[in-house]
Structure formats: C-alpha cells, structure tokens
Amino acid sequence: MINGLFTLIISLAWVTSAFAGKYTTVIIDPGHGGKDRGAKWGGVSEAYLNLKVAKKVEALLKAKKIPVRMTRRSDVYLSLSQRVAVANKYKDAIFVSIHFNAHTNTTIKGVETFYASAKGKVIATNIQSGISRQTKTRNRGIKSGIKFTVLNKTKCPAVLVECGFISNPYERRRCSQSWYQTLAARGIVEGIIKSL
Numbered sequence: 001m002i003n004g005l006f007t008l009i010i011s012l013a014w015v016t017s018a019f020a021g022k023y024t025t026v027i028i029d030p031g032h033g034g035k036d037r038g039a040k041w042g043g044v045s046e047a048y049l050n051l052k053v054a055k056k057v058e059a060l061l062k063a064k065k066i067p068v069r070m071t072r073r074s075d076v077y078l079s080l081s082q083r084v085a086v087a088n089k090y091k092d093a094i095f096v097s098i099h100f101n102a103h104t105n106t107t108i109k110g111v112e113t114f115y116a117s118a119k120g121k122v123i124a125t126n127i128q129s130g131i132s133r134q135t136k137t138r139n140r141g142i143k144s145g146i147k148f149t150v151l152n153k154t155k156c157p158a159v160l161v162e163c164g165f166i167s168n169p170y171e172r173r174r175c176s177q178s179w180y181q182t183l184a185a186r187g188i189v190e191g192i193i194k195s196l
Contacts, residue, residue, distance in 0.1 A: 021196040023157075025067045025090045029097040029150060030054035031160075034077025039102035041166045044176055046100045047075065052178075053163055054098045056185035061192065069093075080149040087154040094123055094195065095158035096188065097150050100175055102167040109168040110138030111161070111184075114145025119157035127161055127191030134187035135180065137164060137171065161188060 030050040032038035038046030054070065061068045071086045072078055087095040101112070111131050115124035124142040132139035140162075145151045151158045163184040164175040174180045 023092050023094045023196050025069060025093040026061055026192055026196075027069045027071065027087050027090060027093050027095045027156075028054045028057055028061075029071040029083050029087075029095060031097055031099040033072050033075055036077055039100060039166055041102055042169065042172050044166050044172055046102070046166060049100045049163070049166070049175055049181070050098050051075065053181045053184050053188070056182055057096070057098070057188050057192075060185055060189040064189075064193070066193075066196070081153075083150050084153040087150075087156055087158065090156065093156045094192065095150070095154050095156055096123075096127070096192065097148075097158070097160040098188070099160060099162050101162040101165045103165060104167070106167050106169065109165045109171040110140040111135060111163055112140035113142050113162070114148060114151060114160040115142060115158070116144065116146045116148065116151035117157055120151065120159050123157055123191065123195040124159045124161075125191075126194040127159060127188055130190030130194070131161060131163065131184055131187030134183040134190070135164070135174075137174075 032047035058068050071083045113124040113128040115121045128142050145160050164171045166172045166175055
C-alpha cells in the first residue's frame, strides 16, 4: 500500500512538472537606447518606441504572474555584450529583443521576427503569428537572424521582433500611437505564452 501510494505521488509530481512549462523567466530587451537611437524617421526614434512596447509587454506578462526581467527600463545605452550577459544569468529563460524597422524604400511595411536556433524558431513562429494578427499589418514572416549578436550569443532561446517600419509614413503614424504599441505588445505576449 505504501509503495503504491509512493508511486502515485511520484507520478503526480511528474505530471505537474511536465506541464509546468519549459521556461521560467522571460527576458525583455528594448533595443538601442541612450546614445544609440536606432532608426529615426520623421522625428520618431526607434529606441523610444522599443521601450514603450517593452514596458507594455512586461506589464502584461506580470499580470499573468510570469517572471520578467528587463535589460533596460529607461533611456540608457547598453552594449550588445551587456544585453547578452543579462540573458545568460538566467536558466530556463527565453530572450525577446524588441525593435522597430526602417528601410530606404519607404513603401515597405509589416512585422517580422528573427531567430538563430531551432528552439528560437518555434518562439519566433508563435510571436510572429500573434503580432501580425493583433496589429493587422503585413506579415513578413520569420527569418534567420544568425548575424544578430543578441540571438547567437545567448545561451537561452532568443528572438528579435520588428514591430513595424517607421520609415513608412503610414506605419510610422500607427507605430507612434499608444493603441498600436498595446496591440504589438499583446501579440508578443500571446506568442510568448504559447511558447512557455
């Protein structure tokens, strides 16, 4: 009887851990900041938008009791290696770097997500699906981002999401609005939760 009860307890513990999620912490990285403004078009700074969306993502995740760490919480400069170092402090984490895009061809618009590993590809797929659905802009798909330091130097699965093209006048106006930033954040969070 005791052996049977012990086996049942062990089995229940395994089931609980199996559904506890693969990742325990989400690291949010608002790209650029401080002396690094990122892209700047029509008076709109990418670094500023990145932080706005990142803070909304953080709030949404915290509301769902998901542990979150930010690489920066204000307009400060962090090197790529410093961002990677933050990510590599945590075990069983995922790393999401938030950006806005730009191109010399100002007609280009849409959202896209980059990854550098097989696990990162799964997360990128989920986030891309969420953000494109929420923002209702062009879905530019997921792409290999092996060239990005924050993706290929992190020990945990990592993605970099581009929330829209601020070089496109129409999309820039949308990206500058709090409602659009909220939709982008919701889409990112939807993809993160699906990946946990």
